[in-house]
Amino acid sequence: MKKPISIVLVDDHPVITDGIKQIIDLDNELKVVAIFNSLKEAKDYIFKNNINIAVIDINFKDELSGLTLAKQIDENKSGTKTIIFSMFDEKFYAKKCIESGASGYVMKSQSTSTLIEAIKQVHAGEHYFSKDFKDYVFSIAAGKKNHNYDFNLTPKEFEIFRLIGKGKKNQEIADMVNISIKTVESYRSKIREKTGVSNLAELKDLAYHFVKEDS
Numbered sequence: 141m142k143k144p145i146s147i148v149l150v151d152d153h154p155v156i157t158d159g160i161k162q163i164i165d166l167d168n169e170l171k172v173v174a175i176f177n178s179l180k181e182a183k184d185y186i187f188k189n190n191i192n193i194a195v196i197d198i199n200f201k202d203e204l205s206g207l208t209l210a211k212q213i214d215e216n217k218s219g220t221k222t223i224i225f226s227m228f229d230e231k232f233y234a235k236k237c238i239e240s241g242a243s244g245y246v247m248k249s250q251s252t253s254t255l256i257e258a259i260k261q262v263h264a265g266e267h268y269f270s271k272d273f274k275d276y277v278f279s280i281a282a283g284k285k286n287h288n289y290d291f292n293l294t295p296k297e298f299e300i301f302r303l304i305g306k307g308k309k310n311q312e313i314a315d316m317v318n319i320s321i322k323t324v325e326s327y328r329s330k331i332r333e334k335t336g337v338s339n340l341a342e343l344k345d346l347a348y349h350f351v352k353e354d355s
Contacts, residue, residue: 144171145263148186150206151197151225152177156248160195163252170259179209186213191220193259196242198226198233199349207233207240214241221262225255228346229336230273244268293334300327305347 147164149157149172161172173191176182179200186194194213196206210222223244224237230245237245243262246255258268293301296317303313310324317324328343337343 142169144169145259146190146192147172147259148182148191148194149175150177150179150182150194150209151175152200153197160252160255164256164259167256170256179206183209183212186220187216187218191218192263194220194222195225195246195255195259196222198224198228199345205349205352207236207242210237210240210242223255223258223262223268227342230270232335232346232350234273245270245273293331297327297331297334300324301331301347302351304328304331304344305349305351307344307348 147170149160151157154175154177157175157177161175164170164172173189174182174185176185177200182194182196185191194210196209198206200206206224206226210224213220213222221243222241223246224233224240224242225246225248226233227248230237230247233245244258244267246258246268261268299317300313303316308316310321310328313319313324314321328340332340332343335343335346337346
């Protein structure tokens with residue numbers, strides 16, 4: 141019998157990983173061998189074992205980004221392929237995902253069957269990115285788009301987005317950019333709409349991790 145594809149899930153949301161593991165393990169071609177909510181523990185395990193695929197979330201509290209782990213795995217040349225698994229629109233991390241050496245990107249809003257398809261495709265030596273993702277990366281490479289302005293944020297929106305990521309409050313942003321608090325709130329609303337986040341907490345989280353990755 142053919143040995144199943146070994147998979148490590150790296151995500152600090154146990155409800156998500158437990159559910160995904162149950163579905164993945166129904167497929168005889170796949171086997172989740174370990175789950176980690178710590179990037180360091182995941183790295184140590186992956187480097188010591190012959191793992192085929194690591195499915196990694198981007199955001200971790202009080203830790204480096206999952207993209208950092210993906211890059212470390214790629215540089216280790218162990219043969220482990222990585223798939224980024226995130227709640228955020230893939231275009232936001234397009235360039236950073238490619239730079240990390242990741243072989244695929246799946247959004248958490250997509251079905252588990254999509255993740256399974258990605259795992260099998262990446263294990264077969266291919267990449268798994270949507271057409272929109274590929275078009276976006278091509279536009280960056282061709283110089284048609286500046287990756288700092290994902291989601292078509294205007295320069296002012298992007299400036300405010302970065303300040304949000306640095307933990308600045310509305311009054312601080314208003315003072316720094318020389319606009320009213322009401323205008324700051326209007327910009328926040330526009331940025332939320334363009335980035336596709338559901339609420340202010342998600343916006344702050346997205347902005348924080350973008351600033352951390354871009355520093």
